Amino acid sequence: xxxxxxxxxxxxxxxxxxxxxxxxxxxxxxxxxxxxxxxxxxxxxxxxxxxxxxxxxxxxxxxxxxxxxxxxxxxxxxxxxxxxxxxxxxxxxxxxxxxxxxxxxxxxxxxxxxxxxxxxxxxxxxxxxxxxxxxxxxxxxxxxxxxxxxxxxxxxxxxxxxxxxxxxxxxxxxxxxxxxxxxxxxxxxxxxxxxxxxxxxxxxxxxxxxxxxxxxxxxxxxxxxxxxxxxxxxxxxxxxxxxxxxxxxxxxxxxxxxxxxxxxxxxxxxxxxxxxxxxxxxxxxxxxxxxxxxxxxxxxxxxxxxxxxxxxxxxxxxxxxxxxxxxxxxxxxxxxxxxxxxxxxxxxxxxxxxxxxxxxxxxxxxxxxxxxxxxxxxxxxxxxxxxxxxxxxxxxxxxxxxxxxxxxxxxxxxxxxxxxxxxx
Amino acid sequence: xxxxxxxxxxxxxxxxxxxxxxxxxxxxxxxxxxxxxxxxxxxxxxxxxxxxxxxxxxxxxxxxxxxxxxxxxxxxxxxxxxxxxxxxxxxxxxxxxxxxxxxxxxxxxxxxxxxxxxxxxxxxxxxxxxxxxxxxxxxxxxxxxxxxxxxxxxxxxxxxxxxxxxxxxxx
Numbered sequence: 001x002x003x004x005x006x007x008x009x010x011x012x013x014x015x016x017x018x019x020x021x022x023x024x025x026x027x028x029x030x031x032x033x034x035x036x037x038x039x040x041x042x043x044x045x046x047x048x049x050x051x052x053x054x055x056x057x058x059x060x061x062x063x064x065x066x067x068x069x070x071x072x073x074x075x076x077x078x079x080x081x082x083x084x085x086x087x088x089x090x091x092x093x094x095x096x097x098x099x100x101x102x103x104x105x106x107x108x109x110x111x112x113x114x115x116x117x118x119x120x121x122x123x124x125x126x127x128x129x130x131x132x133x134x135x136x137x138x139x140x141x142x143x144x145x146x147x148x149x150x151x152x153x154x155x156x157x158x159x160x161x162x163x164x165x166x167x168x169x170x171x172x173x174x175x176x177x178x179x180x181x182x183x184x185x186x187x188x189x190x191x192x193x194x195x196x197x198x199x200x201x202x203x204x205x206x207x208x209x210x211x212x213x214x215x216x217x218x219x220x221x222x223x224x225x226x227x228x229x230x231x232x233x234x235x236x237x238x239x240x241x242x243x244x245x246x247x248x249x250x251x252x253x254x255x256x257x258x259x260x261x262x263x264x265x266x267x268x269x270x271x272x273x274x275x276x277x278x279x280x281x282x283x284x285x286x287x288x289x290x291x292x293x294x295x296x297x298x299x300x301x302x303x304x305x306x307x308x309x310x311x312x313x314x315x316x317x318x319x320x321x322x323x324x325x326x327x328x329x330x331x332x333x334x335x336x337x338x339x340x341x342x343x344x345x346x347x348x349x350x351x352x353x354x355x356x357x358x359x360x361x362x363x364x365x366x367x368x369x370x371x372x373x374x375x376x377x378x379x380x381x382x383x384x385x386x387x388x389x390x391x392x393x394x395x396x397x398x399x400x401x402x403x404x405x406x407x408x409x410x411x412x413x414x415x416x417x418x419x420x421x422x423x424x
Numbered sequence: 425x426x427x428x429x430x431x432x433x434x435x436x437x438x439x440x441x442x443x444x445x446x447x448x449x450x451x452x453x454x455x456x457x458x459x460x461x462x463x464x465x466x467x468x469x470x471x472x473x474x475x476x477x478x479x480x481x482x483x484x485x486x487x488x489x490x491x492x493x494x495x496x497x498x499x500x501x502x503x504x505x506x507x508x509x510x511x512x513x514x515x516x517x518x519x520x521x522x523x524x525x526x527x528x529x530x531x532x533x534x535x536x537x538x539x540x541x542x543x544x545x546x547x548x549x550x551x552x553x554x555x556x557x558x559x560x561x562x563x564x565x566x567x568x569x570x571x572x573x574x575x576x577x578x579x580x581x582x583x584x585x586x587x588x589x590x591x592x593x594x595x
């Protein structure tokens with residue numbers, strides 16, 4: 001008998017009897033996350049289901065992050081609904097910037113708070129819940145009615161995904177980050193290359209990466225259509241989790257002889273930083289291929305996976321002693337309040353302010369076109385976010401280039417797409 | 425489920441949920457308020473053609489991106505009866521099934537159906553028909569069929585909460 005994939009092991013440990021790809025089952029959920037956008041719809045559905053109590057308040061997390069700080073009355077109302085629900089249901093894991101000591105953008109926050117552990121099942125009312133895969137968890141995003149069902153039953157119906165293995169070979173260069181690994185896979189398979197699949201990432205290049213890089217990688221699994229993307233826990237994972245938990249958690253990994261439906265190897269040794277040009281995360285190019293001469297009006301560093309301390313440090317390294325180009329603005333969004341505090345302590349915040357940056361509190365903000373940095377017709381942004389669809393950050397006539405924080409910083413300094421190696 | 429007939433409105437490949445309902449409107453949950461913005465970022469001329477009874481026909485990978493159920497709420501709000509596509513992104517597909525909005529993955533029919541034509545969808549008999557051509561709809565997996573028969577995930581969960589313990593789905 002061949003060995004088991006990580007996907008099969010996690011599903012089997014969570015109540016799915018038949019883990020054959022294509023089979024249907026009910027998955028036991030360790031952690032359910034809802035936010036002010038998915039929550040507002042989910043709470044209506046929860047009531048329509050005739051449900052009164054959540055399955056387990058200790059396994060539910062509520063995060064006010066999309067339209068928080070409230071940008072208008074409707075946004076304030078949606079956060080209020082979430083806050084009142086958490087209170088009424090006795091959900092202790094409620095986070096709201098300004099009201100709770102820690103807070104931030106859901107996926108970065110749940111990881112930071114030690115709620116995401118290897119081998120666990122995390123379901124969230126947000127497509128980027130796959131970010132949990134960075135710590136070896138099975139994280140998957142769903143819509144609000146699914147959220148309501150899990151709130152009521154503690155289980156999610158699933159079709160068992162095919163497992164793919166993606167191996168990143170070689171040694172990445174100085175300016176190549178987890179973001180670039182995600183974009184490399186999108187360059188290889190496009191926006192439906194992993195549809196319905198569970199992607200297990202592996203390889204020499206990955207063993208050297210930090211948890212921050214792995215979050216950037218797993219975050220964009222959904223951009224390739226995947227149900228989840230996971231990096232099996234190793235010493236990097238456990239070293240990162242141990243101080244947050246006060247103990248060293250158990251790791252779960254695929255068996256060495258596990259069989260995958262598809263195997264892909266991507267050598268990143270000589271790969272430059274990558275960019276996704278408008279209007280698809282699958283439209284992947286190098287800086288040279290896009291060419292300079294693309295005038296950049298806004299640089300946005302932040303989001304659920306790329307507002308980490310690693311991203312802020314990279315940005316500060318580029319910006320140190322420099323200022324933003326004339327006609328370009330720099331918006332920086334630390335992913336969590338803890339990241340913000342760390343950036344402050346390290347002098348990163350001062351460097352960015354001296355360079356002319358605007359710092360926002362943690363929020364999903366302009367990444368999804370909500371607020372805090374919306375683009376006008378004809379404006380161009382370089383953003384460390386995950387989607388560049390038509391109108392994603394504002395006017396349908398605006399354009400977004402997705403890139404890592406090094407490339408974003410270089411664009412802020414020169415006002416155009418620039419290879420960061422020219423500057424640092 | 426009774427057969428339904430409606431006018432085809434075609435959209436292309438890789439139509440994402442941001443195109444269906446831009447992020448700026450996610451502070452609203454009322455289908456009536458979302459309906460005017462359906463496919464606003466795709467093409468307002470297409471939005472104007474979608475009304476009660478429309479059967480939306482799309483290319484590959486319909487609904488990629490965000491898990492926002494506001495896309496389905498807006499489709500409902502405008503009166504879309506069913507969605508046919510060459511293929512679907514997974515969260516969008518789930519959301520349609522959960523909300524009882526008929527979704528049919530059928531590559532050849534999705535390619536052939538003419539914009540503006542009338543199409544009849546008969547889920548009970550597994551047939552699609554338009555302008556003299558008929559296609560067979562492959563039967564849904566048993567669990568999906570169970571959800572559809574229940575009327576979506578809300579009544580499915582309500583039955584379980586009213587009854588005994590949650591049970592494993594039929595497979």
